[in-house]
Amino acid sequence: MQSAIVDNSTETRMATKPPWTVYLHDYITTVDHKKIGILYILMALVFLVIGGVEAILIRWQLFWPRADIIPPKLFNQLFTMHGTTMVFFVGMPILIGLGNYFVPLMIGARDMAFPRLNSLGFWATFLGGMIVYFSFLAGDPPDVGWFAYAPLTEKTFSRGIGTDCWATGLLVSGVGTIAGGVNFIATIVGLRAPGMTIGKVPFFVWTILWTSAQIVLAIPPLSAALIMVLLDRHLGAHFFDPQTGGSAYLWQHLFWFFGHPEVYILILPAFGMISEVIPVFSRKVLFGYEFMAAATMGIAFISLGVWAHHMFTVGMSRPMEIGFAASSLLVSIPTGIKMFNWLATMQGGKIRMDSPMLFACGFLGVFVFGGLTGVMLAAVPIDWQVSDSYFVVAHFHTVLIGGTLFATFAGLHYWYPKMTGRMLNERLAKWQFWILLIGFLLTFGPMHISGILGMPRRIYTYPPDRGWDIWNQVATIGALIQAPSFVLFLVNVIGSRWWGKPAGNNPWNAWTLEWATSSPPPAYNFNEVPVVRSRRPLWDLQHPEDPDWKYEGEHA
Amino acid sequence: MNSSHHAEHANSLTEPHRVGMLSFLVSEVAFFGTLLAVYIAYIGQTTTGPKPDVLSLPLAILGTVFLVASSFTVHFADHALKLAKPFWFRGWWLLTIIFGAMFLVVTAIEWKGLIEEHGLTIATNIFGTTYYTVVGFHAAHLTVGLLAMLIILGLECSGQLTGKNAIGAELVSWYWHFVDGVWIFVFTIVYLIGR
Amino acid sequence: MSEAKSEKEATESRPAETIEMPRSTVWPLVLSVGIALLMVGIATNLVFSVVGIVLLFVGLGGWIGELRPHHGEERIPIVDVPPIEFAGPAKVEGVRRARLRLPTTIHPISAGVRGGIVGGLLMPIPAAAWSIWAGHGIWYPINLLAGLVMPDLTDLSAANLEQFHPTYLVIGIIIHVLMSLVIGLVYGVLLPTLPSNNVGIIIAGGIVLPMIWTGLCHGWMGIVNPLLADRVEWPWFVVSQVVFGLGASITVILSERVSIPPAEGDA
Numbered sequence A: 001m002q003s004a005i006v007d008n009s010t011e012t013r014m015a016t017k018p019p020w021t022v023y024l025h026d027y028i029t030t031v032d033h034k035k036i037g038i039l040y041i042l043m044a045l046v047f048l049v050i051g052g053v054e055a056i057l058i059r060w061q062l063f064w065p066r067a068d069i070i071p072p073k074l075f076n077q078l079f080t081m082h083g084t085t086m087v088f089f090v091g092m093p094i095l096i097g098l099g100n101y102f103v104p105l106m107i108g109a110r111d112m113a114f115p116r117l118n119s120l121g122f123w124a125t126f127l128g129g130m131i132v133y134f135s136f137l138a139g140d141p142p143d144v145g146w147f148a149y150a151p152l153t154e155k156t157f158s159r160g161i162g163t164d165c166w167a168t169g170l171l172v173s174g175v176g177t178i179a180g181g182v183n184f185i186a187t188i189v190g191l192r193a194p195g196m197t198i199g200k201v202p203f204f205v206w207t208i209l210w211t212s213a214q215i216v217l218a219i220p221p222l223s224a225a226l227i228m229v230l231l232d233r234h235l236g237a238h239f240f241d242p243q244t245g246g247s248a249y250l251w252q253h254l255f256w257f258f259g260h261p262e263v264y265i266l267i268l269p270a271f272g273m274i275s276e277v278i279p280v281f282s283r284k285v286l287f288g289y290e291f292m293a294a295a296t297m298g299i300a301f302i303s304l305g306v307w308a309h310h311m312f313t314v315g316m317s318r319p320m321e322i323g324f325a326a327s328s329l330l331v332s333i334p335t336g337i338k339m340f341n342w343l344a345t346m347q348g349g350k351i352r353m354d355s356p357m358l359f360a361c362g363f364l365g366v367f368v369f370g371g372l373t374g375v376m377l378a379a380v381p382i383d384w385q386v387s388d389s390y391f392v393v394a395h396f397h398t399v400l401i402g403g404t405l406f407a408t409f410a411g412l413h414y415w416y417p418k419m420t421g422r423m424l425n426e427r428l429a430k431w432q433f434w435i436l437l438i439g440f441l442l443t444f445g446p447m448h449i450s451g452i453l454g455m456p457r458r459i460y461t462y463p464p465d466r467g468w469d470i471w472n473q474v475a476t477i478g479a480l481i482q483a484p485s486f487v488l489f490l491v492n493v494i495g496s497r498w499w500g501k502p503a504g505n506n507p508w509n510a511w512t513l514e515w516a517t518s519s520p521p522p523a524y525n526f527n528e529v530p531v532v533r534s535r536r537p538l539w540d541l542q543h544p545e546d547p548d549w550k551y552e553g554e555h556a
Numbered sequence B: 001m002n003s004s005h006h007a008e009h010a011n012s013l014t015e016p017h018r019v020g021m022l023s024f025l026v027s028e029v030a031f032f033g034t035l036l037a038v039y040i041a042y043i044g045q046t047t048t049g050p051k052p053d054v055l056s057l058p059l060a061i062l063g064t065v066f067l068v069a070s071s072f073t074v075h076f077a078d079h080a081l082k083l084a085k086p087f088w089f090r091g092w093w094l095l096t097i098i099f100g101a102m103f104l105v106v107t108a109i110e111w112k113g114l115i116e117e118h119g120l121t122i123a124t125n126i127f128g129t130t131y132y133t134v135v136g137f138h139a140a141h142l143t144v145g146l147l148a149m150l151i152i153l154g155l156e157c158s159g160q161l162t163g164k165n166a167i168g169a170e171l172v173s174w175y176w177h178f179v180d181g182v183w184i185f186v187f188t189i190v191y192l193i194g195r
Numbered sequence C: 001m002s003e004a005k006s007e008k009e010a011t012e013s014r015p016a017e018t019i020e021m022p023r024s025t026v027w028p029l030v031l032s033v034g035i036a037l038l039m040v041g042i043a044t045n046l047v048f049s050v051v052g053i054v055l056l057f058v059g060l061g062g063w064i065g066e067l068r069p070h071h072g073e074e075r076i077p078i079v080d081v082p083p084i085e086f087a088g089p090a091k092v093e094g095v096r097r098a099r100l101r102l103p104t105t106i107h108p109i110s111a112g113v114r115g116g117i118v119g120g121l122l123m124p125i126p127a128a129a130w131s132i133w134a135g136h137g138i139w140y141p142i143n144l145l146a147g148l149v150m151p152d153l154t155d156l157s158a159a160n161l162e163q164f165h166p167t168y169l170v171i172g173i174i175i176h177v178l179m180s181l182v183i184g185l186v187y188g189v190l191l192p193t194l195p196s197n198n199v200g201i202i203i204a205g206g207i208v209l210p211m212i213w214t215g216l217c218h219g220w221m222g223i224v225n226p227l228l229a230d231r232v233e234w235p236w237f238v239v240s241q242v243v244f245g246l247g248a249s250i251t252v253i254l255s256e257r258v259s260i261p262p263a264e265g266d267a
């Protein structure tokens, strides 16, 4: 019956076959949270390919010592654009996109609280990316690094258009991000289905709520700092110019006050997706929901007070060093709580290794590794030793790829059937996972070593006599191994859209509300606004004799 | 969307429009917090050119009086709207707009003096840089507030501030209170502590 | 939210033929293009900014137009959504019994604390025995223990350390009592995670935990108090810890198991 519905809609479309401009117009003017979510995801995937190509070029240059395939200036531009792209135009959009699609569905709402603002949020994010990449057309991409340390960004050192495009682009996309954050908070606080108290929201929704809180608190300081850069450059202000009374150090404080919460903006929704996937594929409830929820809040708050750990090598007073090292180490406690709760959820469960679960398990393994090197880096003396080396590069790629990317793949494989009504091809997905994992380990494992051996990051080449060659060569080979996994993913996503098995409403036999409507859902999501009594409304429907609310009721 | 859902918490803080406005204001707090933190960090760092003592305290106090008064009038206006007294609403609302505009006039007079008499621009020194940024962004927010108030007034006069739009006036009044609150901080830091 | 309200909710939104949803609109896009051009103008030429501001106001005006009553919404017909399916192509039963795995009966936490007291009483015996046998006299171990918080103690000579110091005796006893209670509490809290049979508890509590504890002390004492670390005889340290662990574990085993109240079985 279900497949009939899906086929039916496909046929209708085939039969009438409106011209492609109709679809285009439909998507450009849409205020439907699901279409906007898909726009975000598509934008992120396009930028993922662009940022990936930049990464491959960087690795290519570093294959041989003293290579000059890519000149130093272009190398600087490539790593700047790679970092900026991955953080602002891949990471945040794909998470906000998934949130856009699924938060209203998971809380039983018909749309986001402000559908038109939602459209503005996407377009501002997208146009921000366009502005940053406009610098390529103008022949002068920014070369100041993704954290754009002053006074490199001053007119004296960056005479061209690159830095302006970088700053204005991030300002515009920041407007979009803040709009998204505000919208999420209003939606989650104000539009939950009857009976869904704030303690009963699906865990992904909870993490999106706290990511949004961080967006609202951390993006405006970045906007303020970017405005100061522009004032310095265009009106002759002196914020970051040490020669006329400004302070380059101040930029670092401002940027990292945004920059550190940013990594949690990127990881909290990842935690949320893992917390959706692991219970469903272990056939158990999430272990210790309350502790997980508190840990999420804890991370969101602690992350606002750790930013100066990015500045240990610049020098600061001893109490500041100890304070920021201690607060940074503190983050490992709530993160550890989450790790153990995921493992406890799996323990004794009936585990099914479908592709979403495979990526979730990859996440668990790799993220722990990246977390541990993070604990190392929080210790001031270690930081002094390896800061600005490939060790740091290896660390944050391990948490961002091992954490955010693996979790996002888990989420995309989990929710693709809901978004399209078709299943992804499991074989392709599994090949993709293993190729990605092996390529990833080969790329970033060796970087830890070359970093400890003293190889500085962001230098376009290296001398042959330091013992760094082999580690760079392995890393480049790893990057080349990773590349086809992304191609497989794109092939799978595009191909399954037409040739995938019909999915039905609830292919994974999951328990949250997004699975209680058709795949893809109608514009209004639900015929009737569902009434909720527990954290697993579909379990309750399925097991009226043993519903969850009997267990949650007392203290939830 | 779902009207009964809205009606249900029409008067509560979890009403989506209120939550949205509140979280937007939190982001604005973070924005102005950053500007003011930078201002504080640069207090006393100016070595050449005009220093904060060129600022006119009487003018700033005059502006403050206008803004504080406007916070009261906007409150009365919102109250009158809720009591369905459109005449009083329009009166208080218009008075708020006038007070806000007066504040901008005061700021303009002060800036004119600073530029022409003391030669202080944003490019002069670090004091000029931080002063014009903080006060300028506050004035910009005030201008946006005035624009929003005019829009609300227009909607009300054309009878369209009803139904789901009725909350608009309240939200704009919140924004206005926020802009006033920011000014109290700006006044304290720039004109009292930093001078 | 009251029961009555949600009922009302359900009836109100039931089979209407249409649902009101916001209509597609181009104005947010126009507004964001305005913002973007405004910014591009800063980077390139202010002409773009002027165009941007114009677009910004056009977009804003259009947007406000949408907010007028009955302008920004449309009613769309309801398609019949098939009922929820509980199992798709991959049919899997939930693991019902494993909602959450908890032992039905456990030793109470208080048993751990009592174990800590017993272990704390037993532990001085091997420590004192070693000290006397090694010719240090009975006060040596307690002075070393006090040295944990009294750094100046490490300046004392070996001979001096073997003498009786009333202050150090008091401090040493306080440390010993506190540590015994705290570690006893840790035993109590960890108990539900330990194996449920007696041999398992003895292995875990009498050997594994003391070894972990010794490892921690060995690792940290060199940092906290390097001079003291030189004077500790580690084999005897291990023996003392194991005596403590065995004492604590056996006390725990002898305690009565209590059953977990079913209300605790949270999902």
Ligand SMILES: [Cu+2]
Pocket (backbone or CB within 6 Å): A259, A260, A263, A306, A307, A309, A310
């Ligand atoms: Cu950080």
